[in-house]
Structure formats: C-alpha cells, structure tokens
Amino acid sequence: MEAITEVFFDYISVRTFWRVLQFAHFTMAVALLGAVTLQTVAVMMPVRQAAGNFISRVRAAPAAAYVKPIVILYIPTFLLGAWIYLKYRTYVRIPMEQFGHWWTVGTFEFKEHIVSMGMGLLPAYWYFWRQPLTEQHETIRKWLVVFLAVSVWYSFLVGHVANDFRGVGA
C-alpha cells in the first residue's frame, strides 16, 4: 500500500493526497446516501402511482432500480474508507484521545463494525433483489434495505463529526 502512495507523493504533497482521497470518499458516500434513502422511502412508504408532489413521486420510484448503484457505490466507498482509516488511526485518533474526545472515538469505532456488517450482507441483498422478485421474501428485502440505510446514514454522520475534528478543511 505504501508503494502505491509513494508514487503519488512524487506529484502532490502528502496532505493533498489524503485530502483528495477523503473528498472522493465523501463524494461517493453522498451518492450512496441518496440511493439508500430513496430506496428506503420507496420500500417503507410505497404508493401505487407516481402523482402529486415531489415526496409522492419519490415514494413511487422503483426500489429495485437502486440496487445496482448501491452495491456499486458501497464497495468502493468501503474500500476507500478502509484506506483512509490507516491515516485516521495515527493522525486523527491519537489527538482525539489526547483531547479526551471519547464519544467521537467510540462512535467511530462502532462505524467500523456497522459498515463491516453491511459489507457482509451485500451478497444477500443483491440476491434477494434479483428479478423476478418473490413475494415471500418481501420482508427480508425490506429489512436488508433498512439495515443498509441505517449503516450508511450512521457512517456518514459519524465520519462527518470525525472530519470536523481533523480532516478536510478542519
């Protein structure tokens, strides 16, 4: 991993490299957040016809259409986050502990667990959302969507708090 980063350091500073990486992670996380939120709304509050205001149209959106983007976004967001986590462990967490920001440390520790569980569920999530959708698996499909949405929302918020402590622009 270090050999890969060394190549970049010939062209940009170490600080800029990690900022670019974190910004890419953030951008993908925003897209993923949008996709899981829209799918959760479509699954939890479905309507039969797309009509009326914006919310009604979102509720009537085809939930199955979000599956591929979610899987495609979740994996690289996770991998990029795992890469940035190396920097977090030495550059961010140590000062966090020194300043006594234990809540931030604890919530970030939980983030690593919840995103890992989400990764473990991705194959099943993809399987249950394959066409044609079976009526018997409607409940499990719904809970998988909710689980992924909670994991993405939690990770996004906690990541944002950690970034405020020491990250891009902090």
Next chain:
Amino acid sequence: MTQTLDVHQGVTQLGRTQATAAPTTAKPAEISKAGVFAITFGITFAVLYTVLEQLNWPLFTYHPAVGKIDFWMQRPRSGEGPPMYWFGWLALSGIGAVVVSSIATFLPKPWLFRATVFCCLLAALWPAFLASGTFIADKVSFDAEFLKSVWLAGSLALVAAAAISYVASDQRVGRLWINSLWLVPVVGLAVLAYSLKSYFLR
C-alpha cells in the same frame, strides 16, 4: 403478442401494494445455491466478526506508523505506533464465511437450516449464560463461583441450542434461517456496541 404482454404488465403494476416496479412472483421461492451461499455468508460473517472482535483474534495485525504486518494478534510495541486489528478481523471473518458458505451449498436444506439455527443460538446463549452466571455469582451471599465457569455456560448453551433446533418445526427453522440474515448482525452490533461502553462512560 407484444400488446398482450404490455397489458398484463400494466395490470400487475397497478395491483401491487409495494412500489418495487418489478414483477413479483407468488410461487414458492426456491433458493438457489447462489442464494444459499449469499445468505449463509451474511449470517456467518456477522457471527464470526462479532466473536473474533470480542476475542480479539485477527488474522494479522497492521502497524500503520511503520507499515508492518504481523501474523495473528500483536500487542503495541514501543516505537511502532498503534496496532490495527480491524483488517485482521475482516480478513479472518471473510475467509471463514466463504469456507462455511461453500460447505453450506452442498448440504441438504433441512440440515442447513437446523445447523445454522443451532450455531446462532449457541453463539447467542453461551455469552448470555456466562453473563447471567457471573451476575448471579456476584449478587448472592453464598459461594457460587462455579457459575462463572465458561465451560458450564457453554455446556448449558449447547444443550439448549440443540434442544431448540431439534424441537422446532421445519417451517419455523426455515423462516428463522432467512430472518437470521438481519437478526444476527443486529444482535452482533448490540454486543459490539456494549463492548464500546468504556468510551461513553468516561
């Protein structure tokens, strides 16, 4: 022909209660080998990740400050910065889950359902019995140190898990197998969250 199909699809769309915008089928769902692999992977990964994190058994330890990898678990060493175990837990859970899920695809479904339910119950009951035993031993006035035994809790959990997974009907065990997919990660996360309480109680 095209018109007939379009009309049929239109009726299906209007008659659905869920906004899935994809045809659903009401015939009994036969889970393919890929499905068995995916479901078993999800359940096994969650169980293994929780257990390995709690026991702190990573496949390897990474020292980010010096870019060094050690096999299995290594305590922090002077001058090498903080160790990272997360990658090691992920790797070991992932490999373990792939192996178990691959084996699962060859098992008859009823066996698979019962074996999964048995393992999940064992993983949940063992620490639960141990925690209860420790709690009781600390509260009662007489000597009940034997209740803190890992093996006593394990034996009780083994018997209870075997009894429940044996007695339960095929239908119930099948339903439990599918629902374990979200239930096990949620329970695992509850355990992991509890183990982080020291951060929130300082």
